[in-house]
Amino acid sequence: MARRQLPPLNALRAFEAFGRHGRMTLAAEELCVTHGAVSRQIRQLEEHLGVALTEGPRSRLRMTEAGLKLAQALSPAFDQIEAAVPRPAEAGPRPLVVSCMPTFAMKWLIPRLPGFQAAHPEVPVRVAESNGPFDFKGDGIDLAIRMRWPGDQDYQDSTAVPFMRHYHGPVMAPELAARGVADFQSVCAAPRLQTRTYPQSWSEWIRDTGAEGLPAASREQEFDHFFYMLEAAAAGMGVAVAPWAFAQRDLDSGRLVAPLGFAFSQTLIVALTPRENASEQALLFRDWLLAEGASTPHPPEALAPPAPDASFAPTTRSRALS
Known part of the structure; x- marks a missing residue:
């Protein structure tokens, strides 16, 4: 061999x-x-x-x-x-299993988890990164975090509670912006970065900005996940349309810039729990997500969201975005 x-x-x-x-x-x-x-x-x-x-x-x-x-x-x-690695039987309290979109887990959820653990040391949390369908009982999941698009139908076994508004916009390396990629036409004409899991990100951003159409790009490149696409943007390989929640930390550190700001979207980030027999720990974590979502700042360049209405009421369906 x-x-x-x-x-x-x-x-x-x-x-x-x-x-x-x-x-x-x-x-x-x-x-x-x-x-x-x-x-x-x-x-x-x-x-x-x-x-x-x-x-x-x-x-x-x-x-x-x-x-x-x-x-x-x-x-x-x-x-x-x-x-594939075998695991011994768990000792101590069973962890709360949270199924979460990979990039959202890395960029938003995990950096905030120490606060939850400090407040509730008796509730161990395990984050299971996933962007696809799930089954609470079959997959051993207590709570799931997903994106919910307008018009999505209901999961019959889930209760979904929105905890964050969704903004999205083009992000790029500071060096690329310094070379003049800073207005609508140049941003759209620059090398365009996309993900395989959500190729409609650019067309949905165009819709939410109110622009008439999406100009052609000089070239396009696709990545498997949002976090690779964001790294490609930080490396100066092109422009990516990213959710504010995914890009905020890189924008704060200066690795990325957003010269056009962020557009408000009707999409919501929701916490899903079982419709029946949700655990006390899952509901506790859901309430913590609501508080953390409320304290997360809106992007400074974005227009204020509309007043709360029925579109922000608890619903029961979500779609994945990784």
């Missing part, structure tokens, strides 16, 4: 974590190592491969095109390994 020609696995693991989070510090927190250890592992991987996987200043490090390609292959491979 031929010997596998694999790079050091610890280095691959460090790079995959950096690829998902987009920041060395968050990758280091996940792996329980120092920022320097992750940096050394990635540098070791680059030296082993003879290819640059990252570029830019240390404060705004981003992946190269080769790095994005490798990261997109590593994440599903590590997901398969994690799913």
